Amino acid sequence: MTRLVEVRTQILKQNDVVARELRKQFAEQRRFVVSMVSSPGSGKTELLQKTLEQIGQRYRVAAVVGDLATDNDADRLARSGAMVRQITTGTLCHLEAEMVREAIKPWNEQPLDFLFIENVGNLVCPSSYDLGESLRVVLFSVTEGEDKPRKYPTIFNTADATVITKIDLADAVEFDEAAARASVERVRPGMPILQVSAKTDEGMLEWIDWLAEQHQKI
Amino acid sequence: MHELSIALNVLDIAEQTMNEHPESELVAIHIRLGPMSGVVCEALESAFTIARQQTLYPEVELVIEETQLLIDCPQCRKHQMAISINDLRCRTCGTISGKIVGGRELEIAALEVRDEQLDDTLSRSTDADSKTE
Numbered sequence: 001m002t003r004l005v006e007v008r009t010q011i012l013k014q015n016d017v018v019a020r021e022l023r024k025q026f027a028e029q030r031r032f033v034v035s036m037v038s039s040p041g042s043g044k045t046e047l048l049q050k051t052l053e054q055i056g057q058r059y060r061v062a063a064v065v066g067d068l069a070t071d072n073d074a075d076r077l078a079r080s081g082a083m084v085r086q087i088t089t090g091t092l093c094h095l096e097a098e099m100v101r102e103a104i105k106p107w108n109e110q111p112l113d114f115l116f117i118e119n120v121g122n123l124v125c126p127s128s129y130d131l132g133e134s135l136r137v138v139l140f141s142v143t144e145g146e147d148k149p150r151k152y153p154t155i156f157n158t159a160d161a162t163v164i165t166k167i168d169l170a171d172a173v174e175f176d177e178a179a180a181r182a183s184v185e186r187v188r189p190g191m192p193i194l195q196v197s198a199k200t201d202e203g204m205l206e207w208i209d210w211l212a213e214q215h216q217k218i
Numbered sequence: 219m220h221e222l223s224i225a226l227n228v229l230d231i232a233e234q235t236m237n238e239h240p241e242s243e244l245v246a247i248h249i250r251l252g253p254m255s256g257v258v259c260e261a262l263e264s265a266f267t268i269a270r271q272q273t274l275y276p277e278v279e280l281v282i283e284e285t286q287l288l289i290d291c292p293q294c295r296k297h298q299m300a301i302s303i304n305d306l307r308c309r310t311c312g313t314i315s316g317k318i319v320g321g322r323e324l325e326i327a328a329l330e331v332r333d334e335q336l337d338d339t340l341s342r343s344t345d346a347d348s349k350t351e
């Protein structure tokens with residue numbers, strides 16, 4: 001004979017607790033924290049490098065990068081002149097709040113306006129993990145197809161903004177912008193959508209201004 | 219594949235809870251999983267069978283209750299089922315809603331345990347009953 005012992009606990013309670021503490025800390029420090037998620041090859045590192053360069057002219061910025069053992073995006077990002085720290089996740093396909101807390105410890109006393117968190121290139125696993133970020137941005141490139149949001153609805157649904165990347169290639173791949181927007185709208189109605197090319201700088205100014213505007217709101 | 223991390227989290231919480239119930243034996247873990255939780259049911263089940271090998275409960279079962287995806291429909295003015303996770307329109311009237319009110323669940327509902335002492339007492343009393351017959 002068995003009986004039920006009620007538990008009613010979030011499975012990711014441990015992560016949620018750390019994320020909540022981080023969010024409180026960021027608010028006190030007036031740090032605006034942007035996490036970025038995407039598939040591998042969507043141009044996330046390229047966009048982040050450009051973003052750090054350009055926003056770094058107006059604000060104090062830093063970035064943490066989650067890398068599988070085989071990648072090394074941190075070196076590339078450090079060329080922007082921003083402070084960059086790497087989190088090597090080994091085989092783990094996502095970042096967790098505790099990893100972020102450890103990685104940013106050296107900056108705890110440092111005044112920072114923006115902190116960027118580049119998650120591991122993956123559109124599935126990061127969706128369940130709150131990192132204490134102010135804003136979660138999901139990226140997809142014009143080369144990945146307009147229906148990307150509907151293939152990965154959970155990550156798009158947990159995001160606060162979509163950035164469509166590599167728009168310099170839009171014509172070449174016959175990218176259907178209206179279809180892409182409709183696809184986002186189905187899984188996250190009302191979510192802001194920006195379009196950029198880190199290569200030609202198209203849309204970069206709007207993206208940077210938009211980030212600055214969000215920062216004002218904190 | 220983050221389902222292995224999730225499975226390990228489930229077993230961790232179960233173990234902590236069982237520490238408060240040393241007289242009981244863990245039989246099954248009941249969880250609630252929403253379609254918008256980011257966790258795939260089948261993947262979690264197979265990860266769980268691997269993860270449990272490394273614990274005190276290599277035989278423990280995982281019982282998954284799959285919850286429904288519910289939105290707050292502005293047209294119907296009540297909670298309604300959405301078409302699917304990649305189409306958040308109301309199943310009844312087709313209006314889209316960004317307000318998800320159910321379907322993100324990723325939680326442990328209960329632990330199913332067996333109380334050895336209780337069973338002992340029961341079997342003893344059954345023995346006693348049979349003797350009196």
Ligand SMILES: [Zn+2]
Pocket residue numbers: 291292293294295298308309310311312313
């Ligand atoms: Zn409706």
